[in-house]
Amino acid sequence: MAKPPRAFVRPPTAQEAVLVELRRRILTAELAPGVQVLQEAFAEELGVSRVPVREALKILAGEGLVRYKPQHGYFVTEHSGEELLEVYRIRQLLEAEAVRVGLGGLTLAGLAAMDAEADAVESAARQGDVAALIAANRRFHFTLFEASGRKRLVRLISQLWDAAEPYRASYFADQDNRATVPSEHRELAAAARRGSVPEVVRLLDAHRGRGMRALQGTEGFSG
Amino acid sequence: MAKPPRAFVRPPTAQEAVLVELRRRILTAELAPGVQVLQEAFAEELGVSRVPVREALKILAGEGLVRYKPQHGYFVTEHSGEELLEVYRIRQLLEAEAVRVGLGGLTLAGLAAMDAEADAVESAARQGDVAALIAANRRFHFTLFEASGRKRLVRLISQLWDAAEPYRASYFADQDNRATVPSEHRELAAAARRGSVPEVVRLLDAHRGRGMRALQGTEGFSG
DNA sequence: ACGACGGATAATGTATACATTGCTGATCGA
DNA sequence: TCGATCAGCAATGTATACATTATCCGTCGT
Numbered sequence: 001m002a003k004p005p006r007a008f009v010r011p012p013t014a015q016e017a018v019l020v021e022l023r024r025r026i027l028t029a030e031l032a033p034g035v036q037v038l039q040e041a042f043a044e045e046l047g048v049s050r051v052p053v054r055e056a057l058k059i060l061a062g063e064g065l066v067r068y069k070p071q072h073g074y075f076v077t078e079h080s081g082e083e084l085l086e087v088y089r090i091r092q093l094l095e096a097e098a099v100r101v102g103l104g105g106l107t108l109a110g111l112a113a114m115d116a117e118a119d120a121v122e123s124a125a126r127q128g129d130v131a132a133l134i135a136a137n138r139r140f141h142f143t144l145f146e147a148s149g150r151k152r153l154v155r156l157i158s159q160l161w162d163a164a165e166p167y168r169a170s171y172f173a174d175q176d177n178r179a180t181v182p183s184e185h186r187e188l189a190a191a192a193r194r195g196s197v198p199e200v201v202r203l204l205d206a207h208r209g210r211g212m213r214a215l216q217g218t219e220g221f222s223g
Numbered sequence: 224m225a226k227p228p229r230a231f232v233r234p235p236t237a238q239e240a241v242l243v244e245l246r247r248r249i250l251t252a253e254l255a256p257g258v259q260v261l262q263e264a265f266a267e268e269l270g271v272s273r274v275p276v277r278e279a280l281k282i283l284a285g286e287g288l289v290r291y292k293p294q295h296g297y298f299v300t301e302h303s304g305e306e307l308l309e310v311y312r313i314r315q316l317l318e319a320e321a322v323r324v325g326l327g328g329l330t331l332a333g334l335a336a337m338d339a340e341a342d343a344v345e346s347a348a349r350q351g352d353v354a355a356l357i358a359a360n361r362r363f364h365f366t367l368f369e370a371s372g373r374k375r376l377v378r379l380i381s382q383l384w385d386a387a388e389p390y391r392a393s394y395f396a397d398q399d400n401r402a403t404v405p406s407e408h409r410e411l412a413a414a415a416r417r418g419s420v421p422e423v424v425r426l427l428d429a430h431r432g433r434g435m436r437a438l439q440g441t442e443g444f445s446g
Numbered sequence: 447a448c449g450a451c452g453g454a455t456a457a458t459g460t461a462t463a464c465a466t467t468g469c470t471g472a473t474c475g476a
Numbered sequence: 477t478c479g480a481t482c483a484g485c486a487a488t489g490t491a492t493a494c495a496t497t498a499t500c501c502g503t504c505g506t
Contacts, residue, residue, distance in 0.1 A: 012293045012294065013490090014489075015489080058278050058282050059284060062281065062282040063285045063286075064378075070459090071498065073457075086374075090317070090375065153309060155287075156313065156379065237459075237460070261487080262487085263486090263487075271460080271461090272462075274459080274460055274462095294468070294488060
């Protein structure tokens with residue numbers, strides 16, 4: 001079960017490389033919501049021409065991570081408080097569905113993976129490694145969702161996570177917030193092991209709700 | 224209230240024009256699921272270079288309407304029967320939500336619009352104008368959804384409609400299928416007028432279910 | 447002082463040319 | 477006859493050059 005360190009894969013095309021880097025910067029709010037992505041500058045920084053940059057931006061525009069204004073360029077999507085609420089509400093619906101469909105089919109390997117990711121979250125939280133925390137947190141939850149076997153559903157949920165991600169960078173920076181997450185994960189994993197759909201859904205709702213409320217407190221939470 | 228005939232707007236950029244045309248061809252199955260979109264040929268046909276074609280394709284890839292294989296190009300997305308089922312299931316969840324949120328806020332103008340679109344659907348069905356039927360049918364349903372005021376929700380539902388659209392071109396070509404749709408719309412509009420969420424949701428489920436089952440009958444419905 | 451016009455600048459949008467990759471099919475060898 | 481190698485082709489991927497558009501700001505006129 002030990003994962004070999006992920007093999008280094010050079011993306012086959014420049015646009016893919018740009019896409020990965022752009023997405024990373026947006027999700028970590030390194031490129032903050034609202035700011036324009038200057039093609040020329042970004043291209044030069046990555047050592048490619050503007051073409052692959054534009055193509056990567058188009059992908060992100062299709063996903064909703066950036067907005068395109070003709071003759072004005074690409075801007076990291078901003079979400080109002082209301083829109084973030086909407087995102088969380090839709091997540092509630094879709095994640096509940098994923099649990100209903102998938103929990104019965106969750107394998108022992110899947111449960112073990114959840115435990116492993118819960119460990120990773122906890123240790124990352126202790127060390128204050130926000131990036132690792134976010135990554136592990138995501139893997140923890142998506143192990144559960146992916147048990148549903150529904151690719152489209154999982155992809156939608158993933159996009160919804162992405163939408164809120166830039167706003168959570170600051171959330172996990174806070175020690176108190178980091179502290180409560182691991183124990184909630186333990187409860188979730190335990191409920192999953194018992195195979196109780198209602199419990200898992202309830203815990204998930206609570207977990208998500210706490211994250212959402214924390215967001216409302218921290219952020220410039222208006223329109 | 225009379226809509227002026229929609230003003231002709233030349234898209235500000237070539238890519239937008241290409242995007243519209245490409246999407247149209249995919250949704251009408253003029254470009255059938257699975258086929259490759261040859262950039263050179265398509266560009267020449269539209270009288271532009273390959274660049275805007277590629278950029279439009281990237282958008283569609285981000286939306287999931289085409290798949291991108293590095294060094295191989297872009298292919299209209301194919302969906303297995305299972306995947307289409309998944310799409311309908313997610314639609315059920317999200318459309319119900321839209322109705323719950325929006326029905327109370329549906330204005331008289333909105334109700335009138337639904338009636339008007341129902342008329343349009345019926346007359347298009349009688350004349351056998353499949354394209355007009357599909358367009359009006361879509362407007363009918365989305366008038367209802369948009370009453371929710373939730374942009375993201377509506378956009379997601381819209382993408383789910385798009386995913387199944389290529390497979391429904393043949394569905395509406397059948398006279399019998401065209402016949403049942405208008406009466407169901409009347410019932411829906413009536414229930415909406417009464418403001419009854421459970422009834423609207425129930426009718427919507429039935430309506431959608433019929434469409435889905437019809438799809439299963441007609442299509443190469445395997446994996 | 448205020449507003450309008452206009453040119454300079456800087457960004458985006460597009461075409462063209464070139465590089466690279468993948469495939470096909472023919473040729474060569476055993 | 478079978479298989480492998482390689483040349484040619486056809487498609488995609490990328491860079492560069494050019495066209496177009498928006499914006500900024502100074503000047504001019506009133």
